[in-house]
Amino acid sequence: MRFPKVQQIQPVSSTKSGIYIHFPYCLQKCHYCDFYSVGLDEIGGSDFDSRLLEFEASLLAELNHRSRDGAFLEQRYDSIYFGGGTSSLMPAEMVRRILSGLHASLNIDPDAEITLEGNPENFSADYLLSLHQVGINRINSGLQTYNSRFLKDMNRYHNTDSYARLLQSLAECPIPSVGVDLIYGFHGQSFEDFSADLNRVLAYPLQHLSIYSLTVEPETRYARNIRRGSQQAPEEPLQEHIFRRLPDILAQQGFAHYEISNYSQEGHVCRHNWKYWDYRPYLGLGPGAHGFNGAFRYANPRNLVTWSQNPQGTAVESERHDPIIDLFLNLFRITLPISLERIREVWAGEEALCDALDEMQQRLMDGLDLLEAKGMGTLQYGSFQWSPEGLLFLDSNIEKLVQIVSDPQMVR
């Protein structure tokens, strides 16, 4: 084995905020994908350079607008995440200009984690070097599977050569934290198929792995195809089998399970994503991006044209956060011990909850006691940690907890 077996890992201790940039283009649209993005195969890529410049101008206009919100202006930021879409379609020089705009407008720590995610076809050695030179210090690449049949079924653009080269390029690049995404549970996939993907990845010195079970999001082409009968649903028994086995397999390789789908070497937990799970504020920019200033959430239009026509204040949805549902949906995704003090801290900041604080805490304890009695987790030392069983039924467990805290009659 290359690494000592790990069982536990330190969470991120930062209480600072993050910045998310949503890049709106992909080469083509994967059938399972629910993120907002436009496939270049549908709109034609011939004027892509001018589209990139338009996107950049709109993004900087939105930054100018949102950075005037006192709640965002006063924050200190220690993470920036270029997601999307396929952010690796951006030239490094454009990434540099956007970073320079962010630094000019907001208080960003000099040692901020700056991630760019993208796809294998873009991560050449030269491109990775250029990204390093403009300040990117973390890379995440969607790989999903090496199996061309599954990739083709899902309409995922893939170039076999770039898939073969990716891990070597990541291993040799000067960027200090690199990782990949895998997906499991494709129709027709076996455990051996998945193991072949995993073993290929584990042969390289990666610091982070995101390993998702294939899901059917209702508004996707995949969901429509299943309804029509032209595609088949994911392999659920295989998904459960893999989900149960993965933490141990990866612990043997030095990766700790820290969020439902995320595994990290010590010191490489994704600082940016941790902000969502730890319920910290974050600024979201770009079409389809979400943001949270600590009290209000907003969602930008999932439409490039609508967003770019008026990026200065085009949020179609802006609403006060729900300090039970929103908080639990984020906080209870992590697999490390979940601090009950963090819940109290969020609730104590809500004026409307002040009088009910003790009662809500009691209901929370009742709910967690109930989950523990059912073998779903362990409550100790001021924290709660899911058991493997609890994680397997995470959505229904969180739903139950929300019901109990919202309505004490639900405790049975």
Ligand code: SF4
């Ligand atoms: S490349 Fe990524 S963002 Fe683009 S459609 Fe596929 S999964 Fe979605």
